[in-house]
Amino acid sequence: MGADHALLDVQGLSRAFDSPAGTVRAVEDVSFTARAGQLVCVHGASGSGKSTLVNLLSGLLVPDAGQILVDSVSIGGATDAERSRLRLDTIGVVFQDVRLIEEFTVLENVALPLEAKRVRHGEAFRRAASALDGVGLSGVLDRFPGTLSGGQCQRVGIARALVGGQRLLLADEPTGALDPTTSREVFELFRALCGDGVLVVVCSHDPQALEFADVAMEMSGGRLRIGVAG
Ligand SMILES: Nc1ncnc2c1ncn2[C@@H]1O[C@H](COP(=O)(O)OP(=O)(O)OP(=O)(O)O)[C@@H](O)[C@H]1O
Numbered sequence: 573m574g575a576d577h578a579l580l581d582v583q584g585l586s587r588a589f590d591s592p593a594g595t596v597r598a599v600e601d602v603s604f605t606a607r608a609g610q611l612v613c614v615h616g617a618s619g620s621g622k623s624t625l626v627n628l629l630s631g632l633l634v635p636d637a638g639q640i641l642v643d644s645v646s647i648g649g650a651t652d653a654e655r656s657r658l659r660l661d662t663i664g665v666v667f668q669d670v671r672l673i674e675e676f677t678v679l680e681n682v683a684l685p686l687e688a689k690r691v692r693h694g695e696a697f698r699r700a701a702s703a704l705d706g707v708g709l710s711g712v713l714d715r716f717p718g719t720l721s722g723g724q725c726q727r728v729g730i731a732r733a734l735v736g737g738q739r740l741l742l743a744d745e746p747t748g749a750l751d752p753t754t755s756r757e758v759f760e761l762f763r764a765l766c767g768d769g770v771l772v773v774v775c776s777h778d779p780q781a782l783e784f785a786d787v788a789m790e791m792s793g794g795r796l797r798i799g800v801a802g
Contacts, residue, residue, distance in 0.1 A: 578605035578641075579740060579771045580629070585638035586794075587624055598624040600794035602638070606773065606787065608739060611766045613782055614775045616791030622775035625791070626744040629773065630665045631655035642740055660689050664733030664741045668748035670725045672717040672732075678704065679713040682732045689736065703731040706768075707761060723754035730761065734770065741765065743774045752780065759784040 585602040588595050598621045606612050614622055627633035629640060631647045640647040642662055647655060659665065672681045679700050686696035704710055707727040717725060726746060733741055743762070747755035755778055762772045763784050774781050775791075782788050790797045 577607070577644075579608045579643055580604075580606045580773070581639075581641040581644075582629070583639045585625075585628060585635050585640065587628055587633060587635050597794045599628060599635075602794075602796045604789065604796065604798055606771055608769050608771050609766050610771055610786045611762055611784055612771070612773045612787045612789065613785035614773065614789045614791055614796070615777065615779075615781065618777070620791040621794040622791055623744055624794075625796075626665070626742050626773075626775050630663055630742050631658060632665075660685055660736050662738055662740060664730075664736075664738035666726070666729045666733050666741070666743045666746050668745040670729035672725060672728060674717050677714050677716060678709065678720070678728050681717065681728060682735050685732060685736055700731070700735055703735040704728070706734070706765075707731045721754070722750050723757055726750065726758055727761065730758075730765075734765070739770055741770055741772045743772065743776070745776055745778075746774065747776065747778050747780070755780055 583603045585599055587599045588597045602625065614625065616622055624633065628635050631650065635648060642658065645658070647658065650658065679697060682703055683696040683700035686699060701710070701713060704713060707730050709724060709727050709731065712720065712724065717728070720728065747758050750758065759780055762774065766772055787798065
């Protein structure tokens with residue numbers, strides 16, 4: 573595959589929900605492609621469909637129509653087990669709420685997805701330490717999540733999302749609980765990850781996200797408008 577090969581290829585993606593007020597078209601006929609090393613920002617008002625888009629792209633939600641190819645593999649055609657495997661190997665996801673296990677150390681939290689892949693204990697810890705080094709947290713491996721700042725917790729979540737060697741990182745409001753300075757540091761980290769060849773797709777209200785994006789997309793009423801950031 574050439575360098576211009578789309579790591580993410582989304583075509584005609586739609587998902588509606590039934591509600592007492594009628595059908596809500598949360599994501600409607602969304603198409604775009606993105607390459608490894610890009611930072612793509614999807615912004616839009618509350619209720620515009622950003623979280624539904626992330627849930628579709630990560631395979632957590634099944635579309636009504638359309639196709640998602642991640643590195644040429646169709647998520648739509650995958651079984652539940654195959655979609656879980658894709659999240660362990662190819663697609664990392666982070667949310668505003670990091671949900672670390674409080675009883676586990678930082679290192680143990682990040683090693684956990686590798687244990688699910690049956691990677692041997694020592695190797696899982698070695699890779700987890702390397703992932704934590706990659707997000708600037710090599711000094712807190714033995715700490716417990718309750719002793720970390722919000723920004724550090726989000727970094728642990730990012731290390732955990734990428735510890736399996738995932739090349740696509742989906743982030744749903746990753747800085748929603750952080751102050752502007754800490755948010756900026758998270759976006760700087762996303763940029764550094766892009767430099768390592770990760771494709772980062774950030775859905776965010778945060779206007780700072782646009783400063784860091786290669787591609788900016790605006791979501792409104794489930795539809796996507798694509799522009800070039802900068
Ligand atoms: N499970 C569901 N059942 C019914 N309606 C839903 C469901 N999930 C989302 N919706 C509706 O779909 C629309 C898009 O919601 P979504 O959460 O994707 O938007 P959002 O842009 O992420 O908003 P926010 O920034 O507030 O999280 C909204 O009208 C929402 O109420």
